[in-house]
Amino acid sequence: MAKHTPTATATVVALTPARVSSVAAARYLGYEPQTLVNWRNLGKGPRFVRDGKPGSRVFYRVADLDAWLEEQAARSSAAV
Template identity: 50%
Template sequence: MTNTPQAMLEAALRQMIREEVLAVLAEVEPVAPVAPVPPMRTYNGPRALTPAEVAEKTGFAAQTLANWRGLGKGPAFYKVGRLVRYDEVILDAWIAELRGGPTPKPHKNPTTPHN
């Protein structure tokens, strides 16, 4: 670095600014350290399946599931806003029930024989 008047002035200004900054920092109260953010909790409950996932798992078409929802048939579902979801545990129970065979339903007209 050359000792020109401009270089000497820049060095003097830098030193003055450095000293001024250090003086201001000495007056400022130290900031308490920020508490660490707790880790995100993970949800370990049953999965909420989409109709597409249920269709893949059961082999029934997504449209069939939609038709059943309208008719009140098929696996139990719930809505989150306009999104349809199926509880995985309840779906598995429904599938197990299907594998056990059809459940006989009482005849609607008691005067007609069941043959």
């Protein structure tokens, strides 16, 4: 019986979007979308980018969300 040898290998790449909508960012962080709106107005929360001029759609870069989450990590209960 002939032995089967593969001629090519398949590579699977999982892509994460570079940026997500405000609603998706809120879901990712575990907050309500309005919370992110409030934080933006107060100059708090994760960094965000606008899709054009002021008043246009808001997006969050996944890397910025992850960095913000890391900054929020408490090292002890005294830090909370």
